Amino acid sequence: MKYCVGIDLGGTNIAVGVVNENYEIVARAQAKTNCPRPAEDILADMAVTARKAVEEAGLTMEDVEWVGVGTPGSVNQDTGDIIYSNNLDFHDVPMRRILGEALGVPVYVENDANAAAYGEFVAGAAQGVRNALMITLGTGVGGGIIIDNKIYSGTNHAAGELGHMVVEKGGWQCTCGRRGCIEAYASATGLIRMTKEAMEADRSSKLWEIAGSLDKVDGKTAFDGMRAGDAAGKAVVDKYISYLGTGLANYVNIFQPEILVIGGGICKEGETLLAPLRDILNQETYMVKEEDKCRLMKAQLGNDAGIIGAAFLGKTLG
Numbered sequence: 001m002k003y004c005v006g007i008d009l010g011g012t013n014i015a016v017g018v019v020n021e022n023y024e025i026v027a028r029a030q031a032k033t034n035c036p037r038p039a040e041d042i043l044a045d046m047a048v049t050a051r052k053a054v055e056e057a058g059l060t061m062e063d064v065e066w067v068g069v070g071t072p073g074s075v076n077q078d079t080g081d082i083i084y085s086n087n088l089d090f091h092d093v094p095m096r097r098i099l100g101e102a103l104g105v106p107v108y109v110e111n112d113a114n115a116a117a118y119g120e121f122v123a124g125a126a127q128g129v130r131n132a133l134m135i136t137l138g139t140g141v142g143g144g145i146i147i148d149n150k151i152y153s154g155t156n157h158a159a160g161e162l163g164h165m166v167v168e169k170g171g172w173q174c175t176c177g178r179r180g181c182i183e184a185y186a187s188a189t190g191l192i193r194m195t196k197e198a199m200e201a202d203r204s205s206k207l208w209e210i211a212g213s214l215d216k217v218d219g220k221t222a223f224d225g226m227r228a229g230d231a232a233g234k235a236v237v238d239k240y241i242s243y244l245g246t247g248l249a250n251y252v253n254i255f256q257p258e259i260l261v262i263g264g265g266i267c268k269e270g271e272t273l274l275a276p277l278r279d280i281l282n283q284e285t286y287m288v289k290e291e292d293k294c295r296l297m298k299a300q301l302g303n304d305a306g307i308i309g310a311a312f313l314g315k316t317l318g
Contacts, residue, residue: 003059005050005067006311008112008303011035011087014046016053017307018064023123025304027057039082039093047102066106068313069095070115070306074158077317080109083157108313112306114151114160117144118316119309120261124300129258133251134299135162137244137264140175141183145255150316163187167246182247188219188266191240195222198232206230219266241273245280252285252294263299274298 003026008015014033017025029052031045046069054061073085080096082088100107110118117126117134126132130149136142143162145152153159163183164176171180172190184190195217199207207225210233211217222240225233252260266273278296287293301308 002065003054003057003063004065004311004314005053006115006307006309007046007050007067007069008115008306008310009033009042009046009069009071009088010112011072014042014049015303015307016046016049017304017311018053018057018059019308019311023308023312025307027053027059029053029056033088035087036089039088039090040098042088043093043095043098044102047099050099050103061104064103064105066108066314066318067099067103068108068110068115068310069099070110070112070310070313071095072112074156075109075111075153076157077108077110077151077153080107082109106314106318108310108317110151110310110313110317111144111153111160113142114144114153115309115313116142116263116301116305117146117160117261117309118151118312119301119305119307120263120299121146121149121309122312122315123308124305125261125297126259131255131257132259132261133162133255133257134261134263135248135251136299137187137262137266139187139189141181141187141247146257147255162247162251165247165250167243167250182243185243186240186247188264190243191219191222191236191266192217194236194239195233198222198236202232205232207233220268223269223272241276241280245277245284248277248296249281249284252281256287257294259295259297261297261299263302263305267298270298 014031018027031049072087074083082090082093096107132146134144141163143160166180168180172184174181174184222236
C-alpha cells in the first residue's frame with residue numbers, strides 16, 4: 001500500500017498526517033510555526049515534522065508517494081512557489097523545490113482553503129461529484145472551487161477568494177480594502193460584531209446574561225440568545241443568515257455546483273443554520289430542473305480536511 005503525506009501549514013501550527021489510500025490518517029505529528037521567522041527555517045521544521053509523522057506510522061519516506069502542502073497565501077501550482085503569504089510573510093518562496101530536496105519525494109503545494117475544499121471533495125461531504133464549492137466561516141471567509149474534478153485557481157493562481165464578494169454596497173470595511181464584503185458580515189468576526197452592536201443597543205437583552213460581557217461574545221452567543229427566546233439574538237441571527245444566504249445564492253448562480261459545502265466553527269449550529277439558508281437558495285438561485293438543484297451540506301472532515309486534501313494534491317496537480 002502506498003501512502004501520502006499531507007501538511008496543513010498555519011500561522012500557529014504545522015500539522016502533518018500520513019494518509020492511506022482509503023483517505024484515513026494513520027499517523028500524525030505537529031510543530032509550532034513560530035512566526036515570524038525566515039521561510040527557510042519554517043520549511044526545515046516542516047520537513048522534520050513530516051519525517052516524524054512517517055516514522056510514527058512505522059514507515060520510511062520510500063513508502064511515501066508524495067507530499068502535499070496546504071498553505072496560506074497565493075500559490076503558483078505549476079512551480080510550487082508561494083507567491084505571497086501575508087500571514088507567514090512569505091514572498092516568492094520555492095516550497096516545492098526546498099521540501100522536495102529535503103524529503104526526496106515529489107511535493108505539491110496549494111492554497112490552504114483550496115486544499116481543505118479538495119479534502120471534502122475526495123473524502124468528505126462532496127464525494128462523488130464533479131463540481132463543488134466550499135466556504136469556511138472562521139475569522140474570515142475562505143473558499144475553494146472544484147470544477148470538473150480539479151481545483152480552479154484562475155490565471156493568476158488567486159481564484160477562490162469567495163469572502164470578497166460584496167453583499168452590502170458601501171458597508172463595513174473589509175480587511176481586503178473593499179467595503180461590504182461577505183467576509184465582513186458572514187465570518188465569525190462579523191457575527192460577533194453584529195452581536196456586540198445588538199447588545200449595546202439593548203441593555204435588557206438576554207445576550208448580556210449569556211455572554212457575561214462584550215469581551216466574551218463569540219459565534220454562539222446570538223444563536224444561544226435566539227434559542228432562549230431573546231428578540232435581539234433572533235434579530236442578529238436573521239441578519240447574519242440573510243447576508244450569508246445572499247452570498248451563497250450569488251455563488252450558486254455563478255458556478256452552479258452540485259454541492260456547496262460550508263465549514264468552520266459556525267457550522268456546529270447544524271440545521272439551525274442550514275435550513276434557513278436552503279430556503280434562501282430555493283428562492284434566490286437560478287435552476288433549470290429541480291433535480292439539478294445545488295445541495296447545501298455541512299463539511300464532514302473538520303480540521304482534518306486540510307491534511308487529507310493536501311495529501312491527495314498529487315491527484316489533481318500531478
